[in-house]
Amino acid sequence: MEIKVFDKEIYLSELEKIAAEQFGDLVKAVVDIEKKVMAVGGELHADEEKQLLDGGSEQKNLWGINLYPAKFGTEEFIEFDSMINIRPSQNNRSRSVEDESMQKKIRELVGEMMHE
Amino acid sequence: MNSFEGLSLLEQLGNVGSEVGRAEAAKAGGDKEKEQLAATRALDLLDRVVADPRWRPRLKEIVRARNLVADYFFGINEFNSKGFEKYFYQFALASRLKR
Numbered sequence: 001m002e003i004k005v006f007d008k009e010i011y012l013s014e015l016e017k018i019a020a021e022q023f024g025d026l027v028k029a030v031v032d033i034e035k036k037v038m039a040v041g042g043e044l045h046a047d048e049e050k051q052l053l054d055g056g057s058e059q060k061n062l063w064g065i066n067l068y069p070a071k072f073g074t075e076e077f078i079e080f081d082s083m084i085n086i087r088p089s090q091n092n093r094s095r096s097v098e099d100e101s102m103q104k105k106i107r108e109l110v111g112e113m114m115h116e
Numbered sequence: 117m118n119s120f121e122g123l124s125l126l127e128q129l130g131n132v133g134s135e136v137g138r139a140e141a142a143k144a145g146g147d148k149e150k151e152q153l154a155a156t157r158a159l160d161l162l163d164r165v166v167a168d169p170r171w172r173p174r175l176k177e178i179v180r181a182r183n184l185v186a187d188y189f190f191g192i193n194e195f196n197s198k199g200f201e202k203y204f205y206q207f208a209l210a211s212r213l214k215r
Contacts, residue, residue, distance in 0.1 A: 020213075021213070022210050022213065023206045023209060023210045023213075024209050024210070024213060026206065043125065043126060043207075043210070044177045044178075045177060046174060046177035046180075047177075049176075050173075050174075050176075081202075081203075083177045083180045083181055083203075084176075084177065084180075086180065086184075086195055093194070093195055093196065094195050094196040094197070095195070095197070
């Protein structure tokens with residue numbers, strides 16, 4: 001499946017379609033918190049990360065998440081879990097996004113972009 | 117061609133997930149020997165994924181997954197992993213959806 005990079009609206013129906021074609025209940029996404037874009041549709045978060053890096057993103061601004069379309073509108077819509085998040089240089093030593101202020105920024109960015 | 121090396125990435129990682137699932141179940145049940153055997157098989161399969169020339173441009177995440185699995189089952193769990201079954205199960209599910 002082709003990786004898509006969104007810089008404006010993403011509709012829930014688009015995510016539902018990607019989920020149905022790929023992982024069933026979730027869509028892997030990587031957000032650039034600085035450029036305010038989101039890549040979706042990759043088999044690996046690292047594939048999406050690479051696409052954003054090739055487009056000029058800096059790795060320190062990229063965070064991997066999983067989106068669950070069926071849980072849109074709830075806290076469970078976004079899951080902070082990705083291999084690309086392990087970044088000791090930024091004091092992030094697990095697959096999660098450990099900095100709660102960064103989690104909040106990611107939630108806000110995704111919230112701004114998502115449309116039902 | 118060996119059948120594992122003929123699989124897609126989703127299928128290969130799904131297979132790894134089966135062994136990881138066994139290792140995690142054994143870990144939860146306190147069966148250290150079974151855990152180590154299944155984890156060893158998981159790492160062997162992951163090494164074959166890493167060695168597959170088709171995935172060379174996508175090695176970063178695969179190698180990282182391998183290192184975290186090794187750290188979790190054989191190391192000190194430096195990266196505070198809480199398990200991998202969900203991570204690998206996604207690939208197994210995706211490979212079935214693609215059929």
